[in-house]
Amino acid sequence: MSVIAPTQNGLAMNVIAKKSLTEEAGIRAESSLQQKARILKGRNVGVTDVGGSSGDLVRFVLSEAGFSEENVNLVQIPSNAGLLSALKEGKVDAIASLSPTTDKAVVEGFGFPLVVPMRGDLPTKFGAEDFAYVVMMSNDKWVETDPDKAVKFLRAHQRALDLAEKNPPKAKAAFYQYVSSLGAGNEVGKRVQDAAFQANVDGIPSEIVPKRKPVQDSLEFFGIADKTSAKDIINLKPAKKAMAG
Secondary structure: EEEEEEEEOOOOEEEEEEHHHHHHHOOOOOOOOHHHOOOOOOEEEEEOOOOOHHHHHHHHHHHHOOHHHHHHEEEEEHHHHHHHHHOOOOOOOOOEEEOOHHHHHHHHOEEEEEEOHHHHOOOOOHHHOOEEEEEEEOOHHHHHOOOHHHHHHHHHHHHHHHHHHHHHHHHHHHHHHHHHHOOOOOOOOHHHHHOOOOOOHHHHHOOOOOEEEEEEHHHHHOOOOOOOOHHHEEOHHHHHHHHOO
């Protein structure tokens, strides 16, 4: 398996705290990471997977602020709907998850965006230009045996990226139309759509050719850089061929 294109740059996962908790502590968006992490000490933090990326984010935030995982109680809640319900009902004090889950908590007024990497709350390498959060991966055999199909697929992906850059409203409408087509439970209200798209649009890459450093930074964040490297898992050939034609 190889990385053949980027899909979402920047660490598009956030820590959302109960609004009442941050108001009581006087926390604002511009507060330091140490101040933000301090209000999590001794608290219950909901994550979709304690050992996965949401748990990794909480651990990283605590580590950057000089605290340890033992300072919080990570509560595994496997569904985004469950995370929102737990935060709203006060069963947890904060949650770590993706858009549009985190945006919904903020839009509906019970959540405060405590740590937002795309806002610049974490080190620079987690910003929109420097971190490969979601990538397209392909079976190497498929790329080798059916290169024309791989190139056509990547050209279609490039057209989608171009649309997002040149006509964001149209791209947003197309994306949420697709999300709604997935069936009941996937619909997203307009206010949440607007908030989620605005929060992540800067992370939409401009081109399909994957870059080594963002992928390497991602491997390091997720703790697997000792097992592989960006150099070993990136296949530039199909994307370069797609861009050339």
